[in-house]
Amino acid sequence: MDNTILEIRNLKTYFYTRHGVVKAVDGVSFSLRRGEILCLVGESGCGKTATALSILRLIDSPPGRIIDGEILYHGEDLLHCSDGKLRHIRGNRVAMIFQDPQSSLNPVFTVGDQISEQIKLHLGSRHKQTRERTLHLMEQVGIPRAAERMKDYPHQFSGGMRQRVMIAAALSCDPEILIADEPTTALDTTIKAQILDIFQDLKQKRNMSILFITHDLGTVASIADRIVVMYGGKIAEAGTALDIFDQPQHPYTQGLINCLPDISTRRDRLTPIPGMIPTLIDPPGGCIFNPRCEKRMSICSQENPPQIIISGEHLVACHLYPPSALPQDKTEVIENAK
């Protein structure tokens, strides 16, 4: 109805380690629509990568396990479909790219081989078509002299070019959804701008849906349609890019925005978020953010805040916004995770 093609419902991915259970993803729900860039933002250990890996069931088991939830791709639950079916979806319908293109490319195959590998596997193309398509993909992501360069090996490419190779490989089967895990973090500033441009292009020209995972809220301001902010394995706040940047409601989101250096105003001191990211083996009770929160109340260390819709698609999980404090008709408690 609203173009949702991927829906994640109450996802829980836990890691069973020697030291205890790490609740890396603990009741996360969001949806991805056709032709939008959805950004999943959070710091190290907030569960953003575990969420992405869970979508394609790529969590290493043991120690990890998806213990609950649904991942609905066009209404079909990927967590319970057959391996064969999943293999067809992976790479073909839903493709993924990672932060470090160096370690995701095989050093002993040419990049042309690696880009066309999926085409052969999924489309079963004959030789000539495969080559043409590979060339076309490389040109599309802006690799110059594609015909020569497809015979080169990954070490002959720069970091930015390798990331383009990864994107070309991910696009090889014309997927509907692209999951990009910190794709620009390892790149230089000017190259980062080029890669962000490619993503913008894919959205506009191919109507592709992109789940963009990053720790840097600043990067995504220019490309995000909607943003999900995660902290400690849970969603702290979600909404459109304008909701998040203009009216951030969760103290953590506010903190993330305030601690970005801003070149237009020279403040002498940044406003950092005090304390540090908690370990998820022994998380703080109640709201996970409460030890670092400046607006902490007594209830925060006792109860986990429910997620509340405050307007339109803007959703926040914080005790500052209890249902009772807002007009009844505008609020809806979606989920009261314990």
Place this chain on the structure above:
Amino acid sequence: MPSDRLIEVENLKKYYPVTAGLLSRHVADVKAVDGVSFYIIEGETLGLVGESGCGKSTLGRILLRLEEPTAGKVLYKGNDIMTWDKRQLKELRKEVQMIFQDPQSSLDPRMTIGDSIGEALLIHGMKNERERLERVEELLKQVGLEPEHAIRYPHEFSGGQKQRVGIARALAVNPKLIVADEPVSALDVSVQAQILNLIKGLQHELGLAYLFIAHDLSVIGHVSDRIVVMYLGQVVESAYRTELFGHPLHPYTEALLSAIPIPDPHQKRERILLQGEVPSPIDPPPGCRFHTRCPRVMKRCRQEEPKLQQLEGEHSVSCHLYS
């Protein structure tokens, strides 16, 4: 020469030889740093910005003579440190210290952090153990850690805390200048702000000068008084911070500035997308090194190398558009 210049480098060059074949024939040079000059005044922060491979880290290391330059001079308080012997260099390293990007790999995992910091004190002559312990505790407090942390090991600390330890260790010998090589780029944004505040706070408190090296212009802009922009081993522009951000002259600086993400979705700004990538420093393009990517390239740029020229104020630029 004004006496307030703490350190000054003149026409510094560092070439790394490229060898080939069985006899390691010298076939080419990687021109990591190719004729760079700048100075740092006591108590100020000089930001050095550029993309990977532009030679900014090599420069930082040369200031402590951790790396021997191929040519050029480094003057510390007016004295050329290239002629200094081991004993004098030890004195230099009491005054000039370094903070590294990756706090994890710069701390010994088998030493408590108290010992790691104390080692610096011991090497520089503080033999009394009690005195050392007191100083370590004082340093830990100064960087926002607890004295009790002295007996813990690096793995017990988060990335941000480890960087605090790295800073404490650099401060141990009361330096005048700290070379900070990408000190916050490995940290999460919320922690990055804490460390930037700490670095600036210590400057006010102790009157430190910094050479702050980073690839992120928004971080550089936040901490620096003056900024030097490097491209492929050379300085392309340098100016006071407000001047550089307000009136960037070099097309490369303009592109870098336009690539800074603005945390505001309303501002859809015209990004200057540079074509292509940074050429190899083994065989830099003739003429202006930036001409292969420059949106405002002229015929002259392909043939003639521009010179760094000083315009009004302290604003220098190396570009044919301004000559």
